[in-house]
Amino acid sequence: MAGGNGEKASVVESKEWYLAAYAPVGVPTSDHLKLRSLPLSLAVDSIPDGHVVVETLFVSVDPYQRTRMTGIDEGLYLSQFNLEEVITAFAIGRVIRSKDSNYKEGDIILNPFSPIADYYMVSELHLRKIDPASGVPLPDYLSSLGIPGFAAWVGIEVLGEPKAGSNVFVSAAAGAVGMYAGQLAKLKGCRVVGSTGSDEKVKLVKDHFGYDDAFNYKKETDLDAALRKYFPDGIDIYFDNVGGEMLEAVLNHVNKHARIPICGMISQYKKKWTDRHGVRNLLNIVGKEIRMEGFLLASYLDRFGDFAKEMESYIKEGKISSKYTIYHGIESYLDSLGSVFTSTNIGKVVIEVKS
Amino acid sequence: MAGGNGEKASVVESKEWYLAAYAPVGVPTSDHLKLRSLPLSLAVDSIPDGHVVVETLFVSVDPYQRTRMTGIDEGLYLSQFNLEEVITAFAIGRVIRSKDSNYKEGDIILNPFSPIADYYMVSELHLRKIDPASGVPLPDYLSSLGIPGFAAWVGIEVLGEPKAGSNVFVSAAAGAVGMYAGQLAKLKGCRVVGSTGSDEKVKLVKDHFGYDDAFNYKKETDLDAALRKYFPDGIDIYFDNVGGEMLEAVLNHVNKHARIPICGMISQYKKKWTDRHGVRNLLNIVGKEIRMEGFLLASYLDRFGDFAKEMESYIKEGKISSKYTIYHGIESYLDSLGSVFTSTNIGKVVIEVKS
Numbered sequence: 001m002a003g004g005n006g007e008k009a010s011v012v013e014s015k016e017w018y019l020a021a022y023a024p025v026g027v028p029t030s031d032h033l034k035l036r037s038l039p040l041s042l043a044v045d046s047i048p049d050g051h052v053v054v055e056t057l058f059v060s061v062d063p064y065q066r067t068r069m070t071g072i073d074e075g076l077y078l079s080q081f082n083l084e085e086v087i088t089a090f091a092i093g094r095v096i097r098s099k100d101s102n103y104k105e106g107d108i109i110l111n112p113f114s115p116i117a118d119y120y121m122v123s124e125l126h127l128r129k130i131d132p133a134s135g136v137p138l139p140d141y142l143s144s145l146g147i148p149g150f151a152a153w154v155g156i157e158v159l160g161e162p163k164a165g166s167n168v169f170v171s172a173a174a175g176a177v178g179m180y181a182g183q184l185a186k187l188k189g190c191r192v193v194g195s196t197g198s199d200e201k202v203k204l205v206k207d208h209f210g211y212d213d214a215f216n217y218k219k220e221t222d223l224d225a226a227l228r229k230y231f232p233d234g235i236d237i238y239f240d241n242v243g244g245e246m247l248e249a250v251l252n253h254v255n256k257h258a259r260i261p262i263c264g265m266i267s268q269y270k271k272k273w274t275d276r277h278g279v280r281n282l283l284n285i286v287g288k289e290i291r292m293e294g295f296l297l298a299s300y301l302d303r304f305g306d307f308a309k310e311m312e313s314y315i316k317e318g319k320i321s322s323k324y325t326i327y328h329g330i331e332s333y334l335d336s337l338g339s340v341f342t343s344t345n346i347g348k349v350v351i352e353v354k355s
Numbered sequence: 356m357a358g359g360n361g362e363k364a365s366v367v368e369s370k371e372w373y374l375a376a377y378a379p380v381g382v383p384t385s386d387h388l389k390l391r392s393l394p395l396s397l398a399v400d401s402i403p404d405g406h407v408v409v410e411t412l413f414v415s416v417d418p419y420q421r422t423r424m425t426g427i428d429e430g431l432y433l434s435q436f437n438l439e440e441v442i443t444a445f446a447i448g449r450v451i452r453s454k455d456s457n458y459k460e461g462d463i464i465l466n467p468f469s470p471i472a473d474y475y476m477v478s479e480l481h482l483r484k485i486d487p488a489s490g491v492p493l494p495d496y497l498s499s500l501g502i503p504g505f506a507a508w509v510g511i512e513v514l515g516e517p518k519a520g521s522n523v524f525v526s527a528a529a530g531a532v533g534m535y536a537g538q539l540a541k542l543k544g545c546r547v548v549g550s551t552g553s554d555e556k557v558k559l560v561k562d563h564f565g566y567d568d569a570f571n572y573k574k575e576t577d578l579d580a581a582l583r584k585y586f587p588d589g590i591d592i593y594f595d596n597v598g599g600e601m602l603e604a605v606l607n608h609v610n611k612h613a614r615i616p617i618c619g620m621i622s623q624y625k626k627k628w629t630d631r632h633g634v635r636n637l638l639n640i641v642g643k644e645i646r647m648e649g650f651l652l653a654s655y656l657d658r659f660g661d662f663a664k665e666m667e668s669y670i671k672e673g674k675i676s677s678k679y680t681i682y683h684g685i686e687s688y689l690d691s692l693g694s695v696f697t698s699t700n701i702g703k704v705v706i707e708v709k710s
Binding site: 067243247248252257262263264265268273274275276277278279280281282283284285286287288289290291292293294295296299 | 422598602603607612617618619620623628629630631632633634635636637638639640641642643644645646647648649650651654
């Protein structure tokens, strides 16, 4: 095995995850996702011009990855992974061999389509170099400055139209996106309440992310009563991460002209659509003139620069906190992905492959 | 009884509708809406300064009126009617007595809050004079230039963002709003298909309103198959008048970035919300980045001038057709309102009180 930077082993064994079978419903298991080990030559002669070899440092584990494993290509999200091929994710890596004059050994890069593997060879197409002098911790590039932070920013700042004093509700508030959604809304002067799935996470949301209040939805037998209690003046913005029963309850408590940016519906992915919870009170959309809008980040890439500038300044001013659930080793991908769908994780899930 | 314009009877008997009991669910019946007869003095001495007496010519019958009879004031639509008081509607009338120098006998006026009565006395607050030389038939002011036309315009042109070639679906296509929604979309170069509740109305929608195609939803046992057939390229704009099962079916057939302006959910008003059809596939909103937005006309009054200018020019150029279901006499209000909720009417429902 190659160690850190610069050791000139000629071949490394790289473990990589590939898709053995599609999983149309449910959480993917070891029947669907399998690990295999492949040798990768590090001999400079064996690397084509314009290519680099990367060792993976951190892998981002995100719900959208699961949507590439259903085998049902609806032309919506990113395309489906091909069976037997390595699967990919946002990841941070270190260049350990380079046949590209733009990269040198030791460069730290961000790759949105990184193979989920210990090592891989790649042409520079998708790579973005990370400036080690930026002062931003590396995992932040997968979290506050990555998909979750950008999703929170698009939902709150682009679609949510927050004003000082707006009443904002965030579901899955201790999750990767929720933790930033609430903090961004607070920075805009809103009153923010979150829901989450354990008392520990309720405490985290209030103490660490600065939400005005939070509740454990698993303990609330009556969501309607809970929302009435936490939002005596109604809800102006609902940042929806979960869909289903919570969305239905919220529709009875939103104010006139409420905005409901929908980032995800984590409660809904696991079932066939005909078995999902039906939302019965959509009539509220008319009477309250609600705007409900789904979004995928690919449609907002032209705003990434605005987002990154704002978020970096918050990070440097210490105004944004992050929490991570860290898995160790590329072998942990299957478990880490499962955790995203079972409410067992806190904050952003990443795999630390090598530090 | 006073006849037409100018006859100087001193007292008229005026029949008026009042609310005897609220109707939280279902279609209001004679238990809720009652007619009474009251004398109204036409003696000029008895009319206060700044007031006029109006005889009603045409009354507009619209679904929103029913929302003022539930007794449940959600602060959403217009306020609830008071029990025992006369109920109101958009109506056209003729001034038969005037103690206001801005009005003379014979003036034709539009009153958005006209008592549903043969005759009434009113100060000029809400009245708008109609120019008899405009060449626009009087009922058009309640239809193409009234609530239904304006609702169609806001939904299609403001929220729908139609482009030439967009695939547009309109439900309740032979109804007051639907007939204009489809025609406005056609005028923008869209391909338009409508759904409606009888073969007769399917024919009307195609032959009279110029829809590219239409179907009878009551004959389609499989809405999913129907939409696949009529929209091989998917739906870009769904102008929703009905909600429920149709909305659910549509969500499986809309394209990426589809717009769903929601004007009403006529299928949903009659039941308590917990008994309504639950829409199970809202996850489409995320993956397809759908924007679903309810609207009430009160929020768009600043655009009424733009609308009226455009619609008047269409009417004068013969580019907009209207169909009416005409009831006769103020006594017919209860039946006419019921027809709006039972799919028995065609086009715009009006009561011709006097011609």
